[in-house]
Amino acid sequence: VTLPPIIARRGACTALSLISAVLVLTLPSGDALRAVAGLLLAGPLPAWSIDRLVLARSRERPSAEVRCSLAVGFTLVAVVGVGLLLAVTPVELKVVPMVIGLLLVIAACDLSSAALPAGSALRHSPRIAAWGLACVAVGLGLGVASFVVARDSAVSASRRQSTAYAYLLGSGTRYQVMLANPTSATQRFSVAVNRSGVSPMQLTRVLDAGTQLRVPVATTSGRGRHRAFTVTATVTAGPQRGLMLRLTAPASG
Amino acid sequence: MPREPAAFSQGGATSPSFGTPSPAAPRPAQWLVPAFGLLVGTMLIVQALAGDASRNGRAGALTAYWISFSVIVAAAVGAQLLRSPTRTQRLGLVVVTGVGLYTIKVLAYPHGFTYYDELSHYRTAADILRFGRAFHPNPALAVSPYYPGLELATSALARLSGLALTTCGLILIGAGRVLLAAALYALFAEVTKSPRAGGLASVLYMANPSFLYFDGDFSYESFALPLAALALLLVVKWMRTPAGDGRSTMPLLRIVAPGGREGLGLFLGAVVALGALTVTHHTTSYLIAVFLVVLSVCALASRRWGGTDRIPWHLAGWSIAMAGLWLGLVAPSTIKYLGAVFGPAIDGVKQVLLFNQAAYTPFSGGTPAGRAPLWLQILAIASVLIILAFLPLGLELVRRRRREAPLLAVGLVAAAYVPVQALRLTGAGIESANRSFEFVFFGVAAILALCFVHLLDHTEPPLALAVRGRRLLGRRPAAAHIGSRRLAALAVGATSILFVGGVIVLWPQYGLLPGRYIAGADIRSVTDHGIAAARWIRREYGIGQRVLTDRSDAQIVAAYGDGDPIEGSVGSLSVARVFVSSQVDGTDREILGSKHVGFVLVDTRLATAPPARGFYFASTELNGGTWTHPIVRSWLTKFATAPGFSLVFDDGAIQVYRVLKAVSS
Numbered sequence: 012v013t014l015p016p017i018i019a020r021r022g023a024c025t026a027l028s029l030i031s032a033v034l035v036l037t038l039p040s041g042d043a044l045r046a047v048a049g050l051l052l053a054g055p056l057p058a059w060s061i062d063r064l065v066l067a068r069s070r071e072r073p074s075a076e077v078r079c080s081l082a083v084g085f086t087l088v089a090v091v092g093v094g095l096l097l098a099v100t101p102v103e104l105k106v107v108p109m110v111i112g113l114l115l116v117i118a119a120c121d122l123s124s125a126a127l128p129a130g131s132a133l134r135h136s137p138r139i140a141a142w143g144l145a146c147v148a149v150g151l152g153l154g155v156a157s158f159v160v161a162r163d164s165a166v167s168a169s170r171r172q173s174t175a176y177a178y179l180l181g182s183g184t185r186y187q188v189m190l191a192n193p194t195s196a197t198q199r200f201s202v203a204v205n206r207s208g209v210s211p212m213q214l215t216r217v218l219d220a221g222t223q224l225r226v227p228v229a230t231t232s233g234r235g236r237h238r239a240f241t242v243t244a245t246v247t248a249g250p251q252r253g254l255m256l257r258l259t260a261p262a263s264g
Numbered sequence: 265m266p267r268e269p270a271a272f273s274q275g276g277a278t279s280p281s282f283g284t285p286s287p288a289a290p291r292p293a294q295w296l297v298p299a300f301g302l303l304v305g306t307m308l309i310v311q312a313l314a315g316d317a318s319r320n321g322r323a324g325a326l327t328a329y330w331i332s333f334s335v336i337v338a339a340a341v342g343a344q345l346l347r348s349p350t351r352t353q354r355l356g357l358v359v360v361t362g363v364g365l366y367t368i369k370v371l372a373y374p375h376g377f378t379y380y381d382e383l384s385h386y387r388t389a390a391d392i393l394r395f396g397r398a399f400h401p402n403p404a405l406a407v408s409p410y411y412p413g414l415e416l417a418t419s420a421l422a423r424l425s426g427l428a429l430t431t432c433g434l435i436l437i438g439a440g441r442v443l444l445a446a447a448l449y450a451l452f453a454e455v456t457k458s459p460r461a462g463g464l465a466s467v468l469y470m471a472n473p474s475f476l477y478f479d480g481d482f483s484y485e486s487f488a489l490p491l492a493a494l495a496l497l498l499v500v501k502w503m504r505t506p507a508g509d510g511r512s513t514m515p516l517l518r519i520v521a522p523g524g525r526e527g528l529g530l531f532l533g534a535v536v537a538l539g540a541l542t543v544t545h546h547t548t549s550y551l552i553a554v555f556l557v558v559l560s561v562c563a564l565a566s567r568r569w570g571g572t573d574r575i576p577w578h579l580a581g582w583s584i585a586m587a588g589l590w591l592g593l594v595a596p597s598t599i600k601y602l603g604a605v606f607g608p609a610i611d612g613v614k615q616v617l618l619f620n621q622a623a624y625t626p627f628s629g630g631t632p633a634g635r636a637p638l639w640l641q642i643l644a645i646a647s648v649l650i651i652l653a654f655l656p657l658g659l660e661l662v663r664r665r666r667r668e669a670p671l672l673a674v675g676l677v678a679a680a681y682v683p684v685q686a687l688r689l690t691g692a693g694i695e696s697a698n699r700s701f702e703f704v705f706f707g708v709a710a711i712l713a714l715c716f717v718h719l720l721d722h723t724e725p726p727l728a729l730a731v732r733g734r735r736l737l738g739r740r741p742a743a744a745h746i747g748s749r750r751l752a753a754l755a756v757g758a759t760s761i762l763f764v765g766g767v768i769v770l771w772p773q774y775g776l777l778p779g780r781y782i783a784g785a786d787i788r789s790v791t792d793h794g795i796a797a798a799r800w801i802r803r804e805y806g807i808g809q810r811v812l813t814d815r816s817d818a819q820i821v822a823a824y825g826d827g828d829p830i831e832g833s834v835g836s837l838s839v840a841r842v843f844v845s846s847q848v849d850g851t852d853r854e855i856l857g858s859k860h861v862g863f864v865l866v867d868t869r870l871a872t873a874p875p876a877r878g879f880y881f882a883s884t885e886l887n888g889g890t891w892t893h894p895i896v897r898s899w900l901t902k903f904a905t906a907p908g909f910s911l912v913f914d915d916g917a918i919q920v921y922r923v924l925k926a927v928s929s
Contacts, residue, residue, distance in 0.1 A: 045425065047425075049423075050421070075351060075352045076449045076453065077497070077501070080443060080497055081533070084447065085533070086439075087491070088536055090420055091416055091540050098397050103396030103397060109420050146299055146301060153302070154367060157367070158374060160312040168319045169375070172792040174916055175916075176800075176915035176916075251916075257911060257914050258913075261908070261909075261910060
């Protein structure tokens with residue numbers, strides 16, 4: 012397989028870089044296309060232009076491992092370098108200066124490689140039999156599948172670990188008692204409030220999956236001070252039945 | 265198909281052959297790399313299923329883990345021992361091996377950072393992303409912000425792609441792993457002047473105990489090692505470039521690269537790579553500077569024996585200057601940090617030299633649950649013995665080729681393996697020894713590869729020398745006596761032991777696969793409970809909250825809660841005293857007040873078992889290293905009834921107490 016001449020590849024690299032830069036600057040964070048464009052701009056595109064730099068102007072053609080090392084290595088060095096330059100100056104590490112910095116790196120490499128002979132080490136690529144390609148594809152697929160299996164397993168375990176919790180908001184003179192149920196099932200809570208000098212209060216609340224609510228507990232007295240109190244929330248129905256949560260606060264003043 | 269140099273493509277028949285060259289030229293096996301990729305992919309599926317089984321407490325998880333891991337490494341070594349692969353195929357094999365082993369680490373915890381060091385560096389990256397500036401203080405690892413290479417790249421990638429920091433971190437460390445594999449192969453092939461030995465050496469390097477997990481996690485060393493390999497590759501390439509008479513026409517280049525025009529690109533490339541290394545990791549940059557000095561001395565010495573390699577004095581000078589300037593001007597706190605790491609090692613060496621028996625503590629520390637079973641401990645010891653057995657032969661081979669300066673320097677690095685192992689015998693020196701493996705193995709791997717290739721190819725009887733004496737086997741090929749395939753099988757077996765033993769040497773059983781919570785176990789102590797509590801503190805009270813808690817939750821608070829975990833001591837008292845006392849007394853209040861503690865985060869699961877690492881909070885705590893029973897639960901929950909504390913968060917496992925001003929005053 013003969014690759015196109017270097018001038019054509021340089022043009023393709025420049026065009027792809029500009030398109031990626033525009034996508035990065037215009038698309039919102041979280042967009043899949045933006046992610047691909049950002050990764051391209053910080054990885055394969057600089058590597059592509061760096062690959063054509065010949066550090067050793069020697070007679071021998073650089074071997075595949077040397078080319079691979081130089082392309083990947085100096086791409087990482089370029090990202091670190093641009094990042095450091097921005098992060099220690101008032102410019103700061105933001106999207107626009109980062110894009111400009113990487114475009115300059117790619118342009119500099121393209122211009123440097125222009126003076127070199129058109130023939131490069133990339134002229135030929137090894138022939139791989141069709142079944143060899145199939146093996147590679149299946150191998151990659153298995154690798155991706157293993158990641159998917161592991162991620163799903165981890166997410167499932169994480170869901171099982173998620174638990175209801177109770178917490179206090181505020182301080183000093185006024186508290187709010189909150190219950191949260193980040194699990195994936197509805198749970199019923201029995202809440203008991205004990206305040207010094209005041210008769211206990213008992214109430215029941217049902218929380219849907221992934222919700223939280225404020226428990227109406229009056230913690231302040233008429234003078235704006237609150238008494239010491241203890242809140243005990245017990246899960247009476249749901250996957251975490253029997254779980255007991257406690258909150259305490261001393262008297263203010 | 266690109267042709268191989270004649271010296272590398274001779275020997276073997278049409279089928280892949282291990283041993284003695286035959287007149288017919290071998291045909292490279294087209295199926296080799298795809299088939300190996302297929303095998304690795306299949307074993308990764310087994311790894312993922314093993315992780316799932318471990319998470320769900322099913323039996324057989326560890327067995328599946330060891331089998332799939334061993335198959336990958338045995339196949340990788342076996343493929344490199346073949347004579348037929350081309351340089352490009354060997355590159356493919358090395359890269360697939362490196363990435364495959366990295367994926368094993370990723371599969372254990374695929375959706376976030378959980379390793380102790382990862383949490384520290386995640387905080388640095390998050391700060392860079394948040395503030396847009398470098399050098400923001402990091403309470404989890406004070407020295408980390410001053411070596412921000414990895415975190416800068418991660419933050420930049422996150423900014424550009426909009427992906428999460430954890431995703432970008434995984435991608436970058438993966439790219440680093442590709443670079444490390446490729447650069448090591450290129451370097452070893454250049455140093456040994458044999459792609460076969462180079463490929464084998466680069467796979468053997470992956471047997472170092474740190475490679476699988478420690479050097480695959482999101483930390484500055486994982487990113488620095490590939491840069492170091494790149495820098496060394498360029499240096500060695502430059503050394504092998506014939507020195508011409510021409511000088512650079514530009515005056516600036518004459519100052520920057522006084523070596524002349526020949527190899528100027530390699531020289532400047534090496535300087536740039538060394539610069540990136542300097543801003544990424546302290547120890548790696550210092551050791552590379554030392555290595556370049558050793559390399560220069562070796563190049564000078566090799567000239568006595570007819571060596572022609574160029575002497576990299578100027579590159580050594582650049583390396584020392586950059587590392588020194590960065591240390592002096594940007595990161596002076598590194599001295600204190602490294603002193604705390606290597607100081608105990610020096611004490612440990614003194615104890616060993618004084619024959620203090622208490623210092624000899626291999627396989628000690630932690631609870632029995634954390635220790636490997638006997639058969640794995642035997643493998644770990646065997647892995648060390650295999651290296652020690654081959655070192656003399658390898659060094660002899662280096663001595664015969666002493667005209668080659670890079671090989672001479674690599675031999676010296678390999679010889680350092682012996683003192684590093686001695687350091688492991690000291691309890692205090694284990695930490696330093698553990699941090700040395702990835703550097704010492706640079707030499708060990710090359711020496712072992714030379715030995716294996718020599719045994720398979722050459723007509724001298726080194727095995728006989730070592731075991732039975734020279735005359736018994738005469739001067740026929742060792743392979744002819746034992747059989748090349750059998751010898752290759754022995755080599756594969758020995759290197760598989762190296763890999764398995766290497767993991768056991770450094771990693772406790774519980775650290776290999778994910779699973780239920782284990783007290784005081786670092787990685788297995790990082791759970792969603794802790795992360796939810798840390799995030800709750802940040803959400804309700806803001807960043808920078810001062811939190812006193814156990815070792816693992818402190819990392820979580822720093823990383824995911826952007827908090828400021830409290831550590832250290834007040835006078836001679838460790839802050840951990842607050843937890844290991846039966847009631848909150850005046851001393852505890854003094855500690856809380858002096859450290860301006862805002863919250864006490866209590867993980868009641870600590871009371872379920874003795875700490876796997878030997879301590880819950882800090883090594884200086886009461887019973888630190890000697891816990892035989894779990895910590896008393898009432899010691900942890902005493903804050904509920906003590907005046908001055910408000911229990912503001914409870915999820916059943918973790919309780920967060922707000923420390924009221926009354927306590928401090």
